[in-house]
Amino acid sequence: MAEAEINYAAVFQALPGMVAVLTPDLVYADVNEEFVRLSGRTREQLVGRYLFDAFPDNPGDPAATGARNLEASLRRVLATGERDTMALQRYDVESAERPGEWEERYWSPVNAPIVGADGRVELLVHRVEEVTELIRARGRPEGSRARVLEAELYTRALELQGLNERLRKAHAHEREVALALQEAMLPTPGPVGHHRAAVRYRPAVGSLNVCGDWYDLVDLPGDRIGVGVGDVVGHGLRAACVMGQLRSALSAASRVAGGPARALEVVGLYARSIDGAENTTAVQTHIDWDSHTLTYSSAGHPPQALLRTDGTVEFLDQATDPPLGARPDHVARPQATIAFNEGDTLVLYTDGLIERRREDIDAGLARLADSLTRNRAADPERLADTLLLELLPAGGATDDTALVIVRL
Template sequence: MSESGGPDVTQELRLPWDDDPEDLYEHAPCGYLTTLPDGTVVRVNETFLTWTGYSRADLIGHKRFRDLLTPGDQIYHETHYAPLLAMQGEVHEIALEVVGTDGRRLPTLVNSVLERGTTGAPRIIRTMVFNATERRSYERELLGARRAAESSEQRVQVLQQIVADLAAAPTEAEVAEAVVRAPEPAFQATSSSIYLVDAERDQLVAVASTDPTTGNWDDMPRSSTRAVAEVARRGDLHVIGTVADAEEHFPDLAESMRRSERRSVVLLPLTTGPSDEHAGVTVLGVLAFSFRDERTLTDGELRVIRLLGQQAGQALDRARLYDDARRREERSSFLARATRALDEEHRLLQRARRLVERAVPEIADWALVRLQVGPAGLVEHHGGPAPDPARLEARTAEAIETSAPVFAVDADGLGCTVLPLTVRGRVLGTFAVRMAPDRRGAEAERQFLIDLADRAALALENARLYEQERAIARTLQRSLLAADVPGTDPRFAVETHYQAAAQDMEVGGDWYDAFLITANKLAVVVGDVVGRGIEAATTMGQLRSAIRALASAEAGPARLLEGLDRFCDRVDSARMATLVYAEIDLFSSEMAYACAGHLPPLLHEPAGPPQYLLQARSAPLGSRAGDVRRVEHRQRLAAGSRLLLYTDGLIERRGRGIDRGFEILAREYARLRDAPLKGLTAGLAEILVGRDHGDDVCLLCLTLGTEERLERSIGADPLQIALLRADMRGWLAGHGVDTDCLNAVLLACSEAVANSIEHGYSDDPFGVVDVTATISPDTVEIRVSDHGRWRGARDDEARGRGLQLIYESMDDVSFDRDTEGTTVVMRRHRGQSSAGDL
């Protein structure tokens, strides 16, 4: 007992230091080794021997510590452990692996202390060895977990990037391209392919692959027994880990795996959520990816794969909605553009041509319109290649017979559609297009083509009806234009021209007329009725008839216009019509004229420049505003004067003042003063208007009296000779030249002009030939001059048949050739009867 009365602890407890020190050393929880400075073991405890399986005799004096390590650790002992111990005198927690007698490696942590003698030289090394097996396992597990986490993080990052790519991909094709690239970075797959479901055709369509040469990569029906079709039907993820697994369930896939050296395959359905709470998921496609080695996927990888299928399915669903909306918008826009383009053309053939030009290449690579109305048998095509002619004819016949579209796909995979152009139950023709079939939305594409054909048929029918109405109106208008303009008369000549608007299908109200009121009084008129079409043409005919009825020897232009004003009270469509009306006394050469709101006549007398006649102006017919009094003006005309009446289409232009138009007309009219009357009005229209103009043009040119001297200048164009001959024939006849003399002069003049053009201007298409004709009681003299250079011809040399005809036709012929050109002077004596007439 202790002094305090308690138990004597020192008697009942043994203190740790009371244990046997040797026992503590031998059975310590760690290994102890004592080695010489060279590493030879001189002492080792039982714990180390138990771990390694060695006996003391095996180690002491026979083994160095480094001999107990793995080859790699022996090198580390030599290069790091021993030098560090020598420098520092101690090392701590050096990880080394000790090899036991059975070859098993024991992970350890080693602490060593170098003891030195009194002289400082190394004496012994004391080493403590800890068993690190559990720690190594823990580190391995920790490292594995870290690697798994890093791999998972990498997959998540890849998946996030894929989701971002899917969100940025607006079209189905771009979504498919993003999905097919996903397995390689996410799961280290070697190749992948994607199939999309075409519900309308009940097919799986191969759309993208990173290696199309591997496997059986092509389209297939959804009812196929192949693995991809099975996954699409069931909507379940399939992982085929080995070729043997594939042989058991999908023999076709096993064969493909053997050919392509793939060992594992994943078949992932691309799904979207249910449309309602009772429906299942919808499979939009299948993603197939493979590995060259057998691969076992972790639960985490499978979760990511399923998530990829859901994200890809949602992106595909969104892209399909976008594609459908975009396709509808594009088709709607095309229909609107095509309709506008057809409306811009008025003629039937032009509209048919515009239709195929719009269709190719926007929606097709070939198109054809075959019309059964209008120009029957018309075939317009554009682009290529064309389908087989025999098949096309058969489909065309079927479409016409059934009045229904014929949709077909040729052997080359291109769709050829023949649509009847039907309006009010009548087939106008067919519209055929050749285009790549749409993988999706085939029904919508068919409806689009039907809609296009309906619009085209209506446009073509409108053009046909418009052309029919236009033909009727033009026939009516031309029948109402003066067809009985007075012909050959030595006292005057009339030349007319009518040119319809090139851009307007409807005829206008422009018209002209010339008639003899009495044997010695000539009336000429040019007018313009407001409006277009048949009504305008009819009104024009009524006005023409009214003018002929009102014209009389006593009335005069002013009274005639007053009568037309009263006429407008009964025919309202004639109101606001404009016209210029003139009466010419062929005895006195006096002209009386009046303008009712019309452009002024242009008079060109033999001497002086052209002048606009600005007197006798009043309001249009039937006008109730302004000065409605009708006035007229009288003026004497010199023989050879030319009077031009015209409508506004000749000079009015958008973007140009009318004064400028008047200037241009006067200038061109003056330039053509010496041109033959025949073709003069048509030439003026060609110069001032051309053939592409939006308004009708009507001209009437009157030449009064027979010119004493005929002077004409024509271009170096053989076509001008006929016009000159017609003009000269009228001039000679007006002077009473007998027929024999007249024909001889015309022949000689024509040959002389032809020679000047051929030899004088052979290299100059812009040359001018001047012709002057004078007449006396006994002789007709013709002078033909050019300013060209005749090559290889002499004055007395008869070149060919032309000069021979001149010499035979004329009584006297002479040539004057110098550096300025060549002049031929020819004279022919008139017969006694002709001379007596003068």
């Protein structure tokens, strides 16, 4: 049986709350029956009229701000294409029966965009919740205790709703800034001699769980390069700033220090002077093609993976020490060296690639090893994309991920 076609015009008119549709010029395009009933206006007095001609601010109240606040909200929606939930508004309305007399009203508006195919806002949905009686009940001593309490709770809920919306927008803005900063600090690396390497950075979805991870590749004397990844504890703009400082410090230290362990020691001492750098994890590796060796040191970071040409995977965990700045006293860090064969692949990553809540890390390492073995014939670029596709959750990770792959 074919589904019946939904009459959306009838649905709109039957909506239980006050809902209007506005043009980008803030003219009423349509209103539902509840909007007509509770506003005290007829359809003819609304449709086709400019919103603030139909509902101006009370000219007898110099402190009236309802119209001004509402227009600012609607303009934000038009400019950003994002919904805006307003705080509770006092908005006096001129009586339809007694022109010149103004009635004190309290409305809780939400404004949402309808975006066209070109990405522009074509219409605005303006929903208003009429809460005048609840606000009045709060101020009436003769009102029942339950009614007054209901008014108090409802008012607080509306205030929290507006606060949550403002916080969401502030967080979204900070996330955009942090990601822009992250992108500027993690440029696509230049060629590493004649060797093939791939890098990836994937931000977390939602919230502010982004911008603490980094990667770095540096040229060293001879046929050598230094490669590292790190993860700052914390998220958002602050973590991005800390990340930038530590990444730059480790990149510089790798060029002059006598090996990865010494480079991490230097950066560990530096981390003690940076607020928010405590317990940052990092791993640094020097790849030497002349001797076919990897020399590495880890500061509390998940182990690198060495994919052999025969498909076996070794996790490099023989030189692991606490995170940067975790020790109160300076102690020399360990360092280990392992031989590699031509065609092997080195994989460095941050914990967003393998760790999942309520799951042992060994399960994530096993997934990584399995994916590497199955895709060992892929070049670094293709392998990087495949690992992200196979290992990150389908809906997006809750932590950001940095990934470096070098064909040895």
